[in-house]
Amino acid sequence: MKTKVSLVKCAEYETSKVYDAVRRAVDLAGGMPAFVKSGEKILIKPNLLSAREPERAITTHPEVVRAVIRLLKEIGATPYMGDSPGGAIKGVERVWERTGMKKLSEEEGVELINFETSGAVETPINHSTIKSIHITKKIFDFDGIINVPKLKTHGLAIFTGAVKNLYGCVPGLRKAEYHKLAPHPDEFAELLSEIYLSLKHKIRLNVIDGIVGMEGNGPSSGDLRKLDMILASSDGPAMDTAITYILGHEPSEIDTIKFLRAKKAGETEIKNIEITGENPGSFNLEKFRFPANWYMKYVPHFFINLLGRFLWMKPKINEQTCVNCKLCVESCPVAAIDYPLVNSRKSANPVVENKICISCLCCHELCPYKAIELKSGWLARILIRQ
Numbered sequence: 001m002k003t004k005v006s007l008v009k010c011a012e013y014e015t016s017k018v019y020d021a022v023r024r025a026v027d028l029a030g031g032m033p034a035f036v037k038s039g040e041k042i043l044i045k046p047n048l049l050s051a052r053e054p055e056r057a058i059t060t061h062p063e064v065v066r067a068v069i070r071l072l073k074e075i076g077a078t079p080y081m082g083d084s085p086g087g088a089i090k091g092v093e094r095v096w097e098r099t100g101m102k103k104l105s106e107e108e109g110v111e112l113i114n115f116e117t118s119g120a121v122e123t124p125i126n127h128s129t130i131k132s133i134h135i136t137k138k139i140f141d142f143d144g145i146i147n148v149p150k151l152k153t154h155g156l157a158i159f160t161g162a163v164k165n166l167y168g169c170v171p172g173l174r175k176a177e178y179h180k181l182a183p184h185p186d187e188f189a190e191l192l193s194e195i196y197l198s199l200k201h202k203i204r205l206n207v208i209d210g211i212v213g214m215e216g217n218g219p220s221s222g223d224l225r226k227l228d229m230i231l232a233s234s235d236g237p238a239m240d241t242a243i244t245y246i247l248g249h250e251p252s253e254i255d256t257i258k259f260l261r262a263k264k265a266g267e268t269e270i271k272n273i274e275i276t277g278e279n280p281g282s283f284n285l286e287k288f289r290f291p292a293n294w295y296m297k298y299v300p301h302f303f304i305n306l307l308g309r310f311l312w313m314k315p316k317i318n319e320q321t322c323v324n325c326k327l328c329v330e331s332c333p334v335a336a337i338d339y340p341l342v343n344s345r346k347s348a349n350p351v352v353e354n355k356i357c358i359s360c361l362c363c364h365e366l367c368p369y370k371a372i373e374l375k376s377g378w379l380a381r382i383l384i385r386q
């Protein structure tokens with residue numbers, strides 16, 4: 001039997017329209033009672049990358065989360081919401097506020113769970129450079145998780161859907177630490193695959209917000225792309241595979257899909273997936289643009305070691321737009337961003353030290369003011385023809 005991924009059209013973030021679309025997507029995937037029982041405590045895990053408003057399409061829209069909350073309440077389950085935002089260093093309250101989740105939690109009477117204060121559980125993994133990972137302890141108190149990602153591109157992982165969204169289950173600065181230990185795109189994808197495998201038993205359902213997504217240099221500085229879609233599936237890798245296919249790309253271009261296929265975790269062969277609901281052709285999608293540095297995953301490690309300084313995309317802080325909030329300075333896993341001395345005085349804005357930077361692109365992801373641009377070396381410019 002084929003693995004089901006449902007696809008439903010929804011053109012705007014209006015409460016009743018989003019509810020109807022999410023309900024139809026979940027029904028087509030099997031119906032909420034097939035995944036959650038009455039009386040269960042379920043954690044909803046949106047993508048709350050940083051403190052940005054929902055209209056910026058960087059975080060999961062609250063209306064999609066609201067629809068999932070209501071579906072859970074209807075069957076007698078108790079929903080909770082939680083994530084570990086990348087910018088939590090500045091206080092998670094700010095993130096709840098700006099992303100609309102605080103208002104949503106008050107309106108729907110749902111508790112917000114702070115992953116930063118609940119401790120972590122060390123879990124052994126089978127990764128080439130990392131032996132174990134820390135996962136937020138609180139997650140294991142819930143009967144199950146409903147994963148609610150945002151459909152976006154990602155500088156290092158190429159695409160962020162169901163599998164990548166679980167990186168938010170790693171608390172706080174440990175995320176940056178793992179970036180340091182797995183800087184190459186395929187090491188990072190292997191890590192994401194291992195996190196997925198560690199949490200797979202808790203995941204009941206995945207519902208992705210693709211009403212307005214992001215293409216190009218996501219996950220925070222890309223271009224908004226109206227896609228008008230909600231998808232649902234109990235199988236996260238199958239959902240990511242179906243989305244990649246629907247957006248006009250070959251699923252095996254995504255390293256997490258490749259790793260999970262090798263580990264036989266979830267369904268990653270499009271021929272074994274049934275897309276129910278709308279016909280993907282009816283969306284009339286032009287080819288979805290992946291990040292400019294998509295080519296990095298094809299570059300062998302020895303080549304990077306040899307020609308790395310000509311090849312990598314490096315962040316550059318734009319002095320005109322930087323407001324000096326220091327979020328990037330405090331979040332860089334290798335302390336590559338600082339205030340160098342200029343004529344014996346500290347520079348007014350932070351500067352990236354390219355020799356130290358490992359191109360994890362965390363700063364690009366986190367800057368709330370789009371003040372971090374990506375610059376490519378000459379070899380990278382040839383490879384991506386820009």
Ligand code: SF4
Pocket residue numbers: 317318321322323324325326327328329350366367368369370371372
């Ligand atoms: S580059 Fe962005 S994150 Fe860094 S200090 Fe400036 S505004 Fe803040």
Ligand code: SF4
Pocket residue numbers: 315331332333334335336337352356357358359360361362363364
């Ligand atoms: S400067 Fe930015 S891209 Fe470079 S290591 Fe630090 S956070 Fe990562």
